Amino acid sequence: MSAAPAAAAAYPPIPGHLRLSSRIAGALVGFLLLALAAIGATLWLSWQLEGAGAAINETGSLRKQEYRLAMLLGRDVHTPGAGFDSAARAQVASIDATLALVAQGDPQRPLGLPPTATIRDSFAALAEQWLRDVRPLALRVLDARGEQRVLTLRRFLSEADPYVDRIDTIVRLIESDNEVRTFWLRSSQLALMALGVGGTVALVYLMFSLIVRPVERLHAGMRSMADADFGVRLEVDSKDEFGQLATGFNQMADRLERVYGSLEEKVREKTAALEDQNRELALLYDSAAFLQARQTLEPMCEGFLERILQYFGADGGSVRLVEAGNEKVHLVAQQGLPEEMVEAERCMPLGDCLCGEAALEQQPVVHWLHAMPDAARTPCARSGFGTVSAFQIFDQDQHLGVFTLHFRSERRFRDQEQALLDTLGRLLGTAIENLRLAAREREMAISEERNMVARGLHDSIAQGLNFLNLQVQMLDDSLRHGQQQEAAEIVPALRAGVKESYEDVRELLQNFRSRLEEDDLNSALRKAVRKFRDQTGIDAGFSAEGAGSLPFSREEQLQILFIVQEALSNIRKHAQADHVSVRVVDGQDFSLSISDNGVGFDSSAESDDGDRRVGLHIMQERAEHIKAELGIESRLGAGTTIRLHVAREQRRAA
Structure with missing residues (x-):
């Protein structure tokens, strides 16, 4: 027998009425319908009682309104022109609105007369009497003049008292009907309580017989199975899901008895599969580690x-x-x-x-x-x-x-081997692309270094050569016209220009050869300050505070070093200072200051010194390259301070 027919024989389709879900759902739905019916009856009676209570209030208010109308009519008759006429007409309109509201009802409040023929007929007769007798008589009182008004008022008062008594009768009818409905409301609530208790008992018994008892038998069988008692079997006493579950448990016990003897063979197969997976993982790990080198x-x-x-x-x-x-x-x-x-x-x-x-x-x-x-x-x-x-x-x-x-x-x-080879191909592809990206990065670094050299040559040496070119032209012109004195005055300027250009070239070459030793920015800055002091004879000091929260990259450290070297170069050329201080504060933020006591300049005005302006421009470009803020403070005769600040956010992003 094949597996599918055997499974069909062991687990035949369960008739709908015998299914555990059908029986539980039927019991719950039946209980739910009874509960909803009782709750619906209770809600309907409560709604009727609320509506009748509101009707009692509105109908009872008609008595007060009738008496107020009579009072307003009397005052209007005895004191004409005092404004009681309009108040009386408003009171008539209010009575009309109250009668219409009670007659029509209002489901939002709720408000409505009980659905009793006696009450509704009585209220309809009350409303008809108002419209036919009482209301016209009240309006005639307002419209009459002289003695006729007094006579009409007396007639209205004689009609008002019986009309109010009729209102009282209707109110008592509504109250009597409410008493009956209140009794049925209490009865339905007691029935709902009884239904809740009885339904709970019935559901507990149903759940115990349908679920708890079979689960306990299954639990006992599983406990015996856990104690290696594979001979345990469950009694199949129903045709529902638990019956099929007991059948499946017995089949599982049979299969476990058969499989338990061949467990070692299964373990060997799983061990071989794990060894294959471990070999695959070892190959992937070894290949990934090799390709990353x-x-x-x-x-x-x-x-x-x-x-x-x-x-x-x-x-x-x-x-x-x-x-x-x-x-x-x-x-x-x-x-x-x-x-x-x-x-x-x-x-x-x-x-x-x-x-x-x-x-x-x-x-x-x-x-x-x-x-x-x-x-x-x-x-x-x-x-x-x-x-x-x-x-x-x-x-x-x-x-x-x-x-x-x-x-x-x-x-x-096998599919597993093809998946492994596909993964290895992607690892190799990533490594090859990384080599290409590294080559492009080196090309970009070389290009950027060349641009930096070109910018340095253009910004510093080119201006000096341009000056020398102008001086040579002036010298040639003087010699051509025989102006020896003027030519003699140009020669010292040429000599000074050549010397200045030579010093610029030496300084530029030294700056380009600057490298960081073991990523130590402070050591590089201290060395640059010491070299400046030895070359110029100017008293120069360096101090550093803090250890820094995050290290700078080598590129960022080089840019900071170049900024300090450019600032020291400007001090040598223009400041005429005898003391220079370089100070680093490395905390959450990074701050660097270069101060001198030289002649200074007006930092708010446009400088006439092109060389100085070029140096400041170079420092500003380098600061922007590392997303730092560069500030310059200087006054004539008060020295110059250059401040470089790298905020914590920019430092974390770097």
């Missing part, structure tokens, strides 16, 4: 190829990269391939041969050469290989090339 492309590909050949037991393999935009496939590394095959396929068109086709399709492919009709003409088959497999090299979605595994015999790959 600093190395060039060919040794990296050769090491990668050596690892996967050893893992899969391949007889040969290769790594080929696609040349972007040229549709060429280049052989970067190989092992185990014949020399003539290597020379012939060192650079092949995209789509040529088996490897080129795999690179073109960008899909993993395995060729069993013995089963291919024209395989004998391929270089791989002529070299004695029976299986050629090609797997892609990707960096995210960018296709970089293929790597191949060659086997002498037929080799098939």
Whole structure:
């Protein structure tokens, strides 16, 4: 018997009325319907009582309104023109509105007359009497004049008292009806309580018989099973889900008895599977660690190829990269391939041969050469290989090339092995792309260094050479016109310009040769200050406070060092100072100050000294490069202070 018919025989479909869910749902739905009916009756009676109570209040208020109307009419008759006429008419309108409200009802409040014919007919007669007799009589009192008003008022008063008595009668009828409904409300509440108690008892019994007792039997069986008593069996006494669960428990016990003897074999199989997974993890870890090491492309590909050949037991393999935009496939590394095959396929068109086709399709492919009709003409088959497999090299979605595994015999790959090779191809692709990115980064660093040198030469040396060029032109002009005295005056200026340009070149070369030793910014700054003091003879000091919350990168430290060197150069050229102080405060924020006691300048005005302006401009550019703030404080005769500040947020971002 197959597994599906056996399962169908052991677990036949359960009739709908015998299903545990149907019985529990039926009991709960029945109890819910009874509870909803009782709650609905209670809510309906409560709503009726609230509406009748509001009707009692509104109907009872008619008595007060009738008496007020009579009072207003009397005052209007005895004191005409005192404004009681409009108040009486407003009172008539209020009585009209009250009668209409009670007659129509208001479900929002709620308000409404009880649904009793006697009460509704009595109220309708009351409203009709008001409209037919009482209301017209009140209006005639307001419209009459002289003695006629008094007579009409007396007639109204004689009609008002019986009308108020009729209102009292209706109020008592509503109150009597409320007493009956209150009795039924209490009765429905008591019935709801009884239903809750009875339903709870019934549900507890139902849950105990349907769920608790079978679960206890199942729990006892599981406890025996946990004590290695595989001979325990449960009695199947129902045809519901618990009956099938007991059947399944018995089948599980039978299966455990059979499996328990072959447990060692299962353990060996699982152990072998775990060993395979551990080998895969070891290969992935070893390959990832190797590919992350600093190395060039060919040794990296050769090491990668050596690892996967050893893992899969391949007889040969290769790594080929696609040349972007040229549709060429280049052989970067190989092992185990014949020399003539290597020379012939060192650079092949995209789509040529088996490897080129795999690179073109960008899909993993395995060729069993013995089963291919024209395989004998391929270089791989002529070299004695029976299986050629090609797997892609990707960096995210960018296709970089293929790597191949060659086997002498037929080799098939499991899905797990193909997934492993796909992962290895992506690891290699990421490593290759990292090499390319590192090369681009070095190119950008060299380009930036060249730009920095060019800017330094242009901003410092070019101006000095331009000055010398002007002086030479003036000297040539003086000699041509025989003005020896004027030529003699130009020569010292030329000598001073040449000396100044020579010193600028020396200083610029020293700055460009500056390097940080062991990423220690303070040591580099202290060395620069000491060199400045030795070269110029100016008293210069350096101090540093704090250890810093976050270190600067080497590029940022170099920019700070260049700013200090440029500031010291400006002091040498322009300040005429005899004392310089460089101070570093390295806490959450980084602060650097360079102060001198020289002649100073007006920092708020546009300087006429182009050389000084160029130096300040260079320092400002370097500060912006590391997202720092550069400030200059200077006054004529009071020295100059340059402050560099790097906020904690910018430092964390760096």
